[in-house]
Amino acid sequence: MALAAGRRYLTGVTIEQWFGIVLLAGLGVLLLDLARRLVLGDLRFGTFSLFLWRGLVDGLIVALAAAGLSMTYAILKFANFSHGDLVTTGAFTGWTAAYVVGGTGVAEFGSRILLNANRGTSARELDMHLFGAPIAIGIGLLVAAVGTILVALAIDRLVYRRMRNAGGIPLLIASVGVALALRYLIVFVYGEQTRGVTRSSPSLEHGLVFWTDSLHVHQFTLVVIGVTLMIALHLLLQHTKLGTSMRAMADNRDLALVTGIPTERVILMTWIIGAGLTGMAGYLVVLEQGTLSFNTGWFLLLLIFSAVILGGIGSVYGAIAGGLIIGLATNVSLVWIPGDLTNVAAFTLMILILIFRPSGIFGGVETA
Amino acid sequence: MTRDRRFSTDGGDVTGKAEVPAASDPDGRPRWLQDVIIIGEATITVYGLFIVLGLAVGLDFNGIVSTLQQVTLLAASFALVVLALNLHWGYTGLFNIGVAGFMAVGAYTMALTTAAPDATFPGLGLPLWIGIPAGIVAAALVGFVAALPALRLRADYFAIVTLAFAEVIRLLYNSSLLREFELFGTEFGTGGGQGMSFPNLRNTISRRLLYVGGDPEAGPTLVGRPFLAVGDALELSTSVVEGWAYTAVLVALVLVVFVLITRIGNSPFGRVLKAIREDELAARSLGKNTDRVKIKVFMVGCAIMGLAGIVWQGRRGYIDPNLFLPIITFYIFIALIIGGSGSNTGSVVGALLFAGLLFEGPPFVQRIVDATFDLPRTATLYDGVIALGDLDPMPLLGYTVGELPNLRFVLFGVVLIALMIYRPDGMLGHRNEPASPIDLTKERPPSERGSSTAQGGESNE
Numbered sequence: 043m044a045l046a047a048g049r050r051y052l053t054g055v056t057i058e059q060w061f062g063i064v065l066l067a068g069l070g071v072l073l074l075d076l077a078r079r080l081v082l083g084d085l086r087f088g089t090f091s092l093f094l095w096r097g098l099v100d101g102l103i104v105a106l107a108a109a110g111l112s113m114t115y116a117i118l119k120f121a122n123f124s125h126g127d128l129v130t131t132g133a134f135t136g137w138t139a140a141y142v143v144g145g146t147g148v149a150e151f152g153s154r155i156l157l158n159a160n161r162g163t164s165a166r167e168l169d170m171h172l173f174g175a176p177i178a179i180g181i182g183l184l185v186a187a188v189g190t191i192l193v194a195l196a197i198d199r200l201v202y203r204r205m206r207n208a209g210g211i212p213l214l215i216a217s218v219g220v221a222l223a224l225r226y227l228i229v230f231v232y233g234e235q236t237r238g239v240t241r242s243s244p245s246l247e248h249g250l251v252f253w254t255d256s257l258h259v260h261q262f263t264l265v266v267i268g269v270t271l272m273i274a275l276h277l278l279l280q281h282t283k284l285g286t287s288m289r290a291m292a293d294n295r296d297l298a299l300v301t302g303i304p305t306e307r308v309i310l311m312t313w314i315i316g317a318g319l320t321g322m323a324g325y326l327v328v329l330e331q332g333t334l335s336f337n338t339g340w341f342l343l344l345l346i347f348s349a350v351i352l353g354g355i356g357s358v359y360g361a362i363a364g365g366l367i368i369g370l371a372t373n374v375s376l377v378w379i380p381g382d383l384t385n386v387a388a389f390t391l392m393i394l395i396l397i398f399r400p401s402g403i404f405g406g407v408e409t410a
Numbered sequence: 411m412t413r414d415r416r417f418s419t420d421g422g423d424v425t426g427k428a429e430v431p432a433a434s435d436p437d438g439r440p441r442w443l444q445d446v447i448i449i450g451e452a453t454i455t456v457y458g459l460f461i462v463l464g465l466a467v468g469l470d471f472n473g474i475v476s477t478l479q480q481v482t483l484l485a486a487s488f489a490l491v492v493l494a495l496n497l498h499w500g501y502t503g504l505f506n507i508g509v510a511g512f513m514a515v516g517a518y519t520m521a522l523t524t525a526a527p528d529a530t531f532p533g534l535g536l537p538l539w540i541g542i543p544a545g546i547v548a549a550a551l552v553g554f555v556a557a558l559p560a561l562r563l564r565a566d567y568f569a570i571v572t573l574a575f576a577e578v579i580r581l582l583y584n585s586s587l588l589r590e591f592e593l594f595g596t597e598f599g600t601g602g603g604q605g606m607s608f609p610n611l612r613n614t615i616s617r618r619l620l621y622v623g624g625d626p627e628a629g630p631t632l633v634g635r636p637f638l639a640v641g642d643a644l645e646l647s648t649s650v651v652e653g654w655a656y657t658a659v660l661v662a663l664v665l666v667v668f669v670l671i672t673r674i675g676n677s678p679f680g681r682v683l684k685a686i687r688e689d690e691l692a693a694r695s696l697g698k699n700t701d702r703v704k705i706k707v708f709m710v711g712c713a714i715m716g717l718a719g720i721v722w723q724g725r726r727g728y729i730d731p732n733l734f735l736p737i738i739t740f741y742i743f744i745a746l747i748i749g750g751s752g753s754n755t756g757s758v759v760g761a762l763l764f765a766g767l768l769f770e771g772p773p774f775v776q777r778i779v780d781a782t783f784d785l786p787r788t789a790t791l792y793d794g795v796i797a798l799g800d801l802d803p804m805p806l807l808g809y810t811v812g813e814l815p816n817l818r819f820v821l822f823g824v825v826l827i828a829l830m831i832y833r834p835d836g837m838l839g840h841r842n843e844p845a846s847p848i849d850l851t852k853e854r855p856p857s858e859r860g861s862s863t864a865q866g867g868e869s870n871e
Binding site for chain 1: 558562565567740826830
């Protein structure tokens, strides 16, 4: 009897589920191999914990930007390809502000306002790290949010508002146009060169958190700010009237309209919150990486999309989880593959998970 | 009948097969002739522009012919890929934004097959007539692999998965892992970020075409004789003639692909494609195995993209991963949307206009301005704006002109946005036409149907 029941159960397993089993088995093998390497000492524990820590940092960056993308996706119903360039916008506006404030009296204005386009203002000269110029960097973070919000609202007014009911694919294509225009307007203003923007991060000696004994302050700042923003976003979505309206609209736009939710205002607020998070993500990426180019956000875009899709497009919590998975996958995969293939690991993971669950891990819940 | 009529005549070669009278416009011209005229007009526009610009730069005759050749080569290359994308998106509604990846597979496979075994990054050293089909087949097979996961997904997921797939391909070719590797005891190498060399396609193919045995000393072939005669009569340099010979091969390829895709679109298989685009559920409930059809059409399109990757990006005898960045895919999309997805004629026209007016135009204008005026060029925008404060607009203008090659990307973006807002169907887009062969929106007596549908959807803006 038990055998028959088991067989009946097995025939009920779909291809997706079979694939999921294989995927989990593969993951299990990798974990076992990881344990073996750690035990045998092929992989030092310190190195591995560093991978984990970097995975967390990268994951938070991606998650922060992905939360913004996921929100706009849930409310506006399209995959926004200009999101990566909003990340870049945040980085450029924020760091320009930080340079203008932090370099007063040190370097000439023309060099600061274009973020060292003529190489007249070095990060060393301005002492641009968290302990050297804390006020400038704080102001920069705020300006990154505000600047990105203004740009996003301008774009919405010029482009997306005219296409509110055009459907997902035309909007996606238009957003590709926005992405190109935005990216190369940034090039027009700031130039093409990649620039070093911050000094290397100061570090704290410790014996607590992880197994490496020094902690980069910039990374730590990023983690603290990232986690704070996510908690704030969670509170906003769950405990305010705006959050309720947004979730209602994400769920069913027509119904939301009928019940008297001011949809245009919710859309406005979505752009404000989503772009604000995105801009700050871009600013923090540069704080962590130290360099900035007009492609910074574009290179992140596919990772951000991978995170959003992994979580199931439209779900903010899914996007955050997806971001962390992507960040960890890109870094932990270094155990097995060379460094120039980490993104390949992340994208492959996304594709594989999509075979297993075609609508993402938290798929089907299109509720912000 | 509207949609189908257009496709049946789009290629201009299938009138014999059509069971209804050939469509004609109010002037009495058959549809295929109209299509030829539209493409001809677009060509004349682009050529005219470049002749005028060329004269403005002060190019001699040889230089202008060479410029036209470069523009034509680029336009034909674009047209090949745009046609393939039209098969995916315009006909079937598969939103594939991984085009660059499939081009990369075609080009790299060809390169690995034909590169000399004793080169820095060695290949198999086989001749081109094996290498090119190998590249096409490889692209189709990778298309098959990509289609399997992608088919279960919604349109936007599908788009992002194809883009990710293309990036995976590019990053693999870029990786140090494949820089040099060994397979079945044979050394291979893609050269990683350095790229790899192989026999120069442009020279090999054009010389094979023009000279007996591909040897310039051995005298011209039958095809080469008129070519070289024209070249001599116009006093063109050998390299320009050879360039044109290669370009002519590409144009011929465009023609073949055009006919092929029009045929596909006009076949029962093509009607299933359009049915999938309009309403996949309905197509499936009519008993069509839509998954299998989608896989097939995806493979055919990818094969053509592989071919385009070979002849376009591989023409220099050298490829590297940077030739296959995602931006290439977006170029193709812009060209398709300008022309109007769903129309093969539109695809060719879009490729011509994009390559000529948007892609090659602005750098050419910059050259002219640089050659004609002596504009002061400031280092940064800020310096230009400061000079503007002193009522001197020239430095700012100079800076803008100097940035034209970058500003054209802004132009691409604006064109794309404007098209999506004002003309989502592009210049010749037929996407709103039904997949059904019968016009369902109007009731007419049966006697009228043949003639009235033949004129369906007439404005060729």
